[in-house]
Amino acid sequence: METKAEVVKSANPDMAELRINMGPQHPATHGVFRMVLGLDGERIISVEPHIGYLHRGSEKLSEGENFQQITTLFDRLDYVSNFNNEWVYVRVVEKAMEIELPERAEYIRVILAELNRIASHFLFYGTYGLDTGAMNPSMVGFRERERIQEVFEAVSGARMMHNYFRVGGVKEDLPDGFVPAVGNLLDHLKRGYDDARDTLTESEIFIERTADIGKLSAEETLDYGVTGPILRAAGVDYDIRKADPYSIYPELDFQIPLGSHGDCYDRYMVRMLEIEQSIRIVEQAISRLPDGPIQSKVPRIMRPPEGDFYVHGENPRGDLGVYLVSKGGTVRPYRLKIRGPSFSNLMALSSMLENVYLADATVILGSLDIVLGEVDR
């Protein structure tokens, strides 16, 4: 039986290491992530991440569902950016079956996905505030996210698990008054963004806590396969919406915010500036929203042809890819592989946690903005 605080000798015999277990139940691990930290006083000298506490076997489950049913599994991957997940999945089936989309459906998808990106980043803003010990940001973040979710509920009937994107279009047309509601929402979001900037972005303590903490150079991010805001915070200009454009993104005018130092503050800033850009995208899309059908003609029972298909999209957390292997003529995928951004981003954690303070561990982990639903799948 374990008795007094266990002190073990590390590889360096002069250094006694205090091993503490952070997670899976811990307020700052964003779910059920677990780290075993070796501490020397307040400094972290070793870290051993453990994942898998939220494993639900999404990939294997997909092999037992037909193509319309799998969307629900993708809702539950990264459960704070559901529309973006659904979108990547329906795109891979559309690619396999060579389905063309009506224009209105593309616009609806872009609007909802970008709103979801804003919601996700506001959630990050709130939880990151909590990670650094501030209380107000969580209220601002959740308040703004709630506004967005009200719109989502009006559109899809659900606040989070929408199951709204369908192969070849969307489930049903937008509700009455959607356009003015989004206009109103965007006004609120702009004000919320200003609130957010006032409380955290220019707080000296916040800058002291995040600047030059958890640095990742551009080379390291590429080596680890890190994508999304963390990659762009390191100065690598890679956003799938620009690098490998899909849907109507080439027609829209927006910029990709880039950092230079690759530290926690830059990651935070990249996400905050992405909120601005997403608001711009939604404004443009909503002003050009065309009339017309929302669903193209698709067979009731989908049997994609034989072959391998890969599609990826820019999620709030990075590059979500879906690799579909179809044997042809079957109603279920033979194999569905998900490349989750949170999982790849999390791999860079151990190198960042070396020789930092214990308090920095939560700040660095928070800056990765992982969602365990996607890490463990």
Add this chain to the structure above:
Amino acid sequence: MTLTSFLTIIAIVFVMFNTALVGVLAVIYAERKVLARLQQRIGPSRTGPWGILQTMADAVKLVLKEDVRPAESDKVVFYLAPLVIFTPIFMLWAVLPLDSTKVLSDIDLGLLYVAAILGLSVVGMVLAGWSSNSKYAMLGSARSAAQLISYELPLILSALGVGLLAQLYSDTPFNLSEIVRAQLSIPFIFVMPLGFVLFMIGALAETARIPFDIPHADEEIVGGAFVEYSGIRWGTFQLAEYTGLITMSVLASILFLGGWNGPFSEKLTWLQPLYLMSKTGFIILLTFWIRAPLPRLRIDQLMAFAWKVIIPISFLNLIIISSALFTGKQLGISDDVVKGIIALLSIISLLLVTYFIGRRRRKRLNNYRARWGSN
């Protein structure tokens, strides 16, 4: 000591203890309500009118909860620690003058007593952290010890400044009642604003409130030294915490805001406790206000701030006061002029310090703005 005087003291302690309990309930309710308003929430609203019974309900729940002790903890120390934390904080109330007559023990070295007793509660923190046999608790108590010891210095040094200043008025300048009487004409906050700011920073750190709540740090060490406690023992820690907040605020109002002094307080003595209460309430409100938006410092930043910034300035504050008093005495300048000189120097140094810290802040902010200038 006769039996009657002994019983009187017991009765007074009983009354004070219950006042403290009710005060803590009120402060917790106020904190939840004020914080909620600052964050555009409603706060407790369901239990009783405006939710005023919410804290009461929480306390009842804590009392009824199972009293869990970790299997490998040190039983005696584990059960003792909450009391060891609470007792010294409550002991401070013995010397705090609540009005011109009501003070439990009007000792001449009240200020010294406060300084001595303040240091004791850290023992309880260490005991709690060590005895629970949890690494989180141990880290929390180590952080507590480091922080409380570091910030005691500026706290006591600035309180010492008050004692020095009170020399002008009284032969027993460390007597808290005398300190309050000395502020009849002008509260010391106007004479030594620098000292007040230092004292408030020290008090915030001493009561471990945001941005100095590193010993608890919910997101890092999940509550620190109290992490293994549950039920009413955990409640005792909370009680100690908030009693500490009230005590510190009372102390700040006694030392700097003129305690029970106020308009007509000489004639209408029943006003005196009200004045003290409202001043205390103001300072407590200030801590809520500070708590809402600010993130938490890291332990090394906190220590650097204490030893590199706050403690040198505390000495500067002390030097200003003592040298002005000394030269004033040598040259036979009148007390009011001396006070004016101290006020002038104090304000100038406060402005200078704020300017230099602010300049550093602006520089750093501009650096980060420049990083993001292109976007």
